[in-house]
Amino acid sequence: GQQLNQSPQSMFIQEGEDVSMNCTSSSIFNTWLWYKQDPGEGPVLLIALYKAGELTSNGRLTAQFGITRKDSFLNISASIPSDVGIYFCAGLYGGATNKLIFGTGTLLAVQP
């Protein structure tokens, strides 16, 4: 199935560092979503973006909906050990189908 290009594939950082990851698509989306998945769990929604250019924060997380509607990025500031997990972007077409297309994922490891 279709997937979005997400980078980097993995990141190994020290506690306290800032993190940035992005997602690109050849298609235009109406909504961009960012999820985090811990081992053995389903994805948990972190941030939802609904308008091109929108910049939204959730605590130490900040995400932006690209102007072209074909990309989005997620920043995590001052990382902590519990930030460890896999982060997925997802594009939502909306409309009658309302399908989510997921990115390939970014594995984040944080060393205390």
Place this chain on the structure above:
Amino acid sequence: SAVISQKPSRDICQRGTSLTIQCQVDSQVTMMFWYRQQPGQSLTLIATANQGSEATYESGFVIDKFPISRPNLTFSTLTVSNMSPEDSSIYLCSAGGQYTEAFFGQGTRLTVV
């Protein structure tokens, strides 16, 4: 946000058998979906579960292999039929509104031996 419960959380099944996974939402939702997540991979949409009508399947997924039911606005089932080791994956249910974000259950980890 909706709370989504899946059963079973995990199972080990013999090849050639079938497993039905249940998904219960704590409130009525417009849209319900089923995803597959193969080991170390991202999520791939299997189908949209339509209330009162046949599910809408994505390319590469067929009703005979993955029959889906959705009898009401809070419940859906996915059956993995005639299983083979290649079906070993995490199967995830999600739910949401027509123009809003989707929330996920904890997933069902299936191992076929």
